[in-house]
Amino acid sequence: MTARKGRSVTEPRAHVETAPPEAVRQGSADPGPAGERPRPGRAARPEPRRETKGDRTRARILDSATELFSRSGFHAVSLRDIAAHAGLTHAGLLHHFPGKESLLIQVLARRDEVDGRLMAGPDARATPEELLDRAVAQVARNMRSPGLVALYVKISGEAADPEHPAHDYFVHRYRRLRRDATWLLGELFRRADPPVPHDPAVAARELIALVDGLQTQWLLEPEEVDMREVVLAFLAQLGVHPANPGFATPDRTPPGAP
Amino acid sequence: MTARKGRSVTEPRAHVETAPPEAVRQGSADPGPAGERPRPGRAARPEPRRETKGDRTRARILDSATELFSRSGFHAVSLRDIAAHAGLTHAGLLHHFPGKESLLIQVLARRDEVDGRLMAGPDARATPEELLDRAVAQVARNMRSPGLVALYVKISGEAADPEHPAHDYFVHRYRRLRRDATWLLGELFRRADPPVPHDPAVAARELIALVDGLQTQWLLEPEEVDMREVVLAFLAQLGVHPANPGFATPDRTPPGAP
DNA sequence: TGGAAAACTAACCACGTGGTAGGTTCCGTC
DNA sequence: GACGGAACCTACCACGTGGTTAGTTTTCCA
Incomplete structure (x- = not known):
């Protein structure tokens, strides 16, 4: 019932375009996806991409979102709640995830995968x-x-x-x-x-x-x-x-x- | 997580004190509770109190709240949503019910009773x-x-x-x-x-x-x-x-x- | 019919919300 | 160490929320 006017929530964040959180997350323990580039002088053997600070932050955010959604559901939990729980600001959280809805979908997808x-x-x-x-x-x-x-x-x-x-x-x-x-x-x-x-x-x-x-x-x-x-x-x-x-x-x- | 500061939601609304909605609602088809007074010159035989405009409005509010909570749960529905659905303002709604939480409790109690x-x-x-x-x-x-x-x-x-x-x-x-x-x-x-x-x-x-x-x-x-x-x-x-x-x-x- | 109470509204309040934009700091790579 | 991009922040935005208050309108009852 809280229909926010104005901004469309489907617009991707331009500065996350090159490494969408989904792709990074899925491949975190595997050879990197699109961002992987063979070393010069080496056969094109894929190398594990090192886990970045952003990977760790995203995982923290997903953990926090999982916990808080589990406790109180989707609507009763705000992005600020999750961000504070994960140790950053809500704007920082939105750097990693395009919006609240996609965050929920990823929490669910991750849950299926992990458990x-x-x-x-x-x-x-x-x-x-x-x-x-x-x-x-x-x-x-x-x-x-x-x-x-x-x-x-x-x-x-x-x-x-x-x-x-x-x-x-x-x-x-x-x-x-x-x-x-x-x-x-x-x-x-x-x-x-x-x-x-x-x-x-x-x-x-x-x-x-x-x-x-x-x-x-x-x-x-x-x-x-x-x-x-x-x-x-x-x-x-x-x-x-x-x-x-x-x-x-x-x-x-x-x-x-x- | 949306903890509103300041006002306590447990304070009853002073102008509903004399006929709390709960009491009126429960007794709507029965002799009136505290508000009933024997007619002068008559034995103390309780008489059905006539249904008032307020009774009807409260019923409408409860119907609307039931429908909207049923569709979207408690947190995703606002008092303004319910009030608009019932055909009055949210402040009008709050005249009849002390707050959102007690409205939910009454919706549930009524549902048990009716069904x-x-x-x-x-x-x-x-x-x-x-x-x-x-x-x-x-x-x-x-x-x-x-x-x-x-x-x-x-x-x-x-x-x-x-x-x-x-x-x-x-x-x-x-x-x-x-x-x-x-x-x-x-x-x-x-x-x-x-x-x-x-x-x-x-x-x-x-x-x-x-x-x-x-x-x-x-x-x-x-x-x-x-x-x-x-x-x-x-x-x-x-x-x-x-x-x-x-x-x-x-x-x-x-x-x-x- | 008149008066009191109930019913209801408009306006206000403080606060919370998801999201945006610009700037700063940090990180990673060469 | 330099540089570019990622990570993150502050500040802002428009809007929504439950609740309050004062005033107006309607209802009810004697």
């Missing part, structure tokens, strides 16, 4: 049971990373508003989750003895919804909800079993200590 | 199966009232922030839901033949989480999620059966048409 996904699609290196294991382990890990839980809980609710900057991100995220979970549960149902007579598409929606809903409750009262226990109970009711549920031992940390 | 609760506790007039029926019917009804779904989805996420005005409201709401659902499922498990060997406390957390999580997905892509179907599938997996699932026929309305 993996709740649900994995076909993987030749793991059985479906092992993949289920990983999903359960991720749930348990979430209980040790309240920040991750809070970020998705906070932003996914807001993002149901079609005008929210992360709306499309979440629409696609849920599509992917449903697709992957449907495949995984379909495999597990078929391999069970006797085969499980449930519709994997419906069960996938159940599982995703269950995990999401548990996270909301857990954030409000962590001592009242053992997410792993509930997810394992649900899977048992479905008639599917992780390969090694013992691995997914929780080490519960209360929220507020991200 | 009932997802889960009901012991009721001598209904069997547990019938109570389950009602819960399923409520889920189906939610699909016809996107505003209700959106309100809770939007605000519950935000409210996980301990500083959010509705934080306590949701802590208590979930406690009540868990208590009631645990009782109901316990009864259903015991009455089943053979008795269902699941822990009703765990199953209660599953059910509540499932419904919450489904609502988030549904808001993002309503055509991809049939909440009623998924809830019925879940209950079937649990081994419990509503008395008459046929009653809970959905009439799906896409969100955006509250």
Whole structure:
């Protein structure tokens, strides 16, 4: 509802054009992208570009944004809040990121990249049971990373508003989750003895919804909800079993200590 | 993070002291509270107080606040937005409600009152199966009232922030839901033949989480999620059966048409 | 009908917000 | 060490926000 007139937020900042933060960030541990130039006299062997002060600052900003968005959502957090938390001014922050919305998108993209996904699609290196294991382990890990839980809980609710900057991100995220979970549960149902007579598409929606809903409750009262226990109970009711549920031992940390 | 200095928001508005909006609202269809005075010459029989212009305005404000909070959450909606939507100025709105936070609390309280609760506790007039029926019917009804779904989805996420005005409201709401659902499922498990060997406390957390999580997905892509179907599938997996699932026929309305 | 109270507005306040522009300082490379 | 670009700051901008105050209009009731 706070529609700012005048300046378009889609205009790139001219002085970041040559090294967009996205590209730098993605390639920080890899050969540099467009900025890399072979040394004279050497074969064109790419060299790791050294991490710059700007890289470190951008990482700090993303950390701060992640933490504050996780705590209070997108709209209740200002650029000045994030900048102060990261140890610079809000104008300095805007040197690195073109605007608040793209900062959020990068926080989300980074989160996906760093923490993996709740649900994995076909993987030749793991059985479906092992993949289920990983999903359960991720749930348990979430209980040790309240920040991750809070970020998705906070932003996914807001993002149901079609005008929210992360709306499309979440629409696609849920599509992917449903697709992957449907495949995984379909495999597990078929391999069970006797085969499980449930519709994997419906069960996938159940599982995703269950995990999401548990996270909301857990954030409000962590001592009242053992997410792993509930997810394992649900899977048992479905008639599917992780390969090694013992691995997914929780080490519960209360929220507020991200 | 937007901490406004100076004025305390807890000070009541002096000119609303004699008829606090809460009291008036609660008693609008009942005998008036403190403001009621027996007619001279009559026994002290309470008479319905006539609905005033203010009552109607307050209702309009609450309608508008409900709609806008449902669409965009608490922080992204201003008092001026709500006031304009209700057809008055923001200062006029503040004549009726002491501040933005208490407005939100009243929106939530009203919503509980008008739409009932997802889960009901012991009721001598209904069997547990019938109570389950009602819960399923409520889920189906939610699909016809996107505003209700959106309100809770939007605000519950935000409210996980301990500083959010509705934080306590949701802590208590979930406690009540868990208590009631645990009782109901316990009864259903015991009455089943053979008795269902699941822990009703765990199953209660599953059910509540499932419904919450489904609502988030549904808001993002309503055509991809049939909440009623998924809830019925879940209950079937649990081994419990509503008395008459046929009653809970959905009439799906896409969100955006509250 | 008159008067008091309720309802409502316009104007004001202090502050916060995302973003811009110009200048200074720092960093990285040769 | 010199130089150019990156990093960062200060100051500014227009606008929005919740809330206050004084005045006006409307409603309600005796």
